[in-house]
Amino acid sequence: MDNRVEISSFLKSRRDRITPEQAGLPVYGQRRVPGLRRGEVALLAGVSVEYYTRLERGNLAGVSDSVLDAVAKALRLDATERDHLHALARAANTGPSRVRCRTTQARVRPSALRIIEGLHDQPAYVRNNRMDILAANALARALLQEMFEQEPVNACRFAFIDPRATRFYPDWERVARDAVGVLRVEAAKNPYDRELQNLIGELCTRSDAFRTLWGAHAVHVYADGTKRFHHPVVGEMELVHESLSLPGDDGLSITVHSAEPGTPSADALKLLASWATTENQESAAAQADTER
Structure with missing residues (x-):
């Protein structure tokens, strides 16, 4: 990805969404832009129009953190968006020649595997920042x-390419926006990750929905919250998810799903666990018969 294009598109998209009234600025005459003018952002950030124009053209090389924070405040960026702007600036100051191109899949440590496998009543898996699931316990697989x-x-890839995803996720639109936002954050942090760029390119080519959402430049950090699932065996469940980073494993985290006790979702999760156990036992028995 072109870092300058990413910077320019991100800043412009955020400028376009803020009206002068929201920024506390007077409005004079007819306006030809949907949001703030460059000069208005420059005024709010305390920099010259020429300097801000340079920033919005994608040149963040040598820009101080204080200026970035002032621009973030002027554009009313939230914490995730502000961190994204700083990540874009770090990439601009580093350059491709000094960035390690990641192409290999991270290995999951045995201790992390033992953690997720020990959670028998909660779906748990290890993922990277490209949303690849590298390991999962039996209930997560179910x-x-x-x-x-x-x-x-x-x-x-499942959310945007598999037609079953819109049924599996009752709130598919939110899931889709969050997924794109996660990839956008990762792309700023690791702009020369070839596998990430291949994934983004594939999704842009194969999914109109992804291509549209990618153009919106929204960013998202996957941490905690609730998500609804419509499982083909046990029906609808609303599960809480927590994502915990693995220290020492760059980009890897454990995601655990759980249900509020005493709810229909908790009953459905227990039913799913029972079904998964039966399926695994039948599969093991069939494998044993084959090996005899």
């Missing part, structure tokens, strides 16, 4: 069984 039918297992 919950995401349709996703696991594809290799490699990737949550974004």
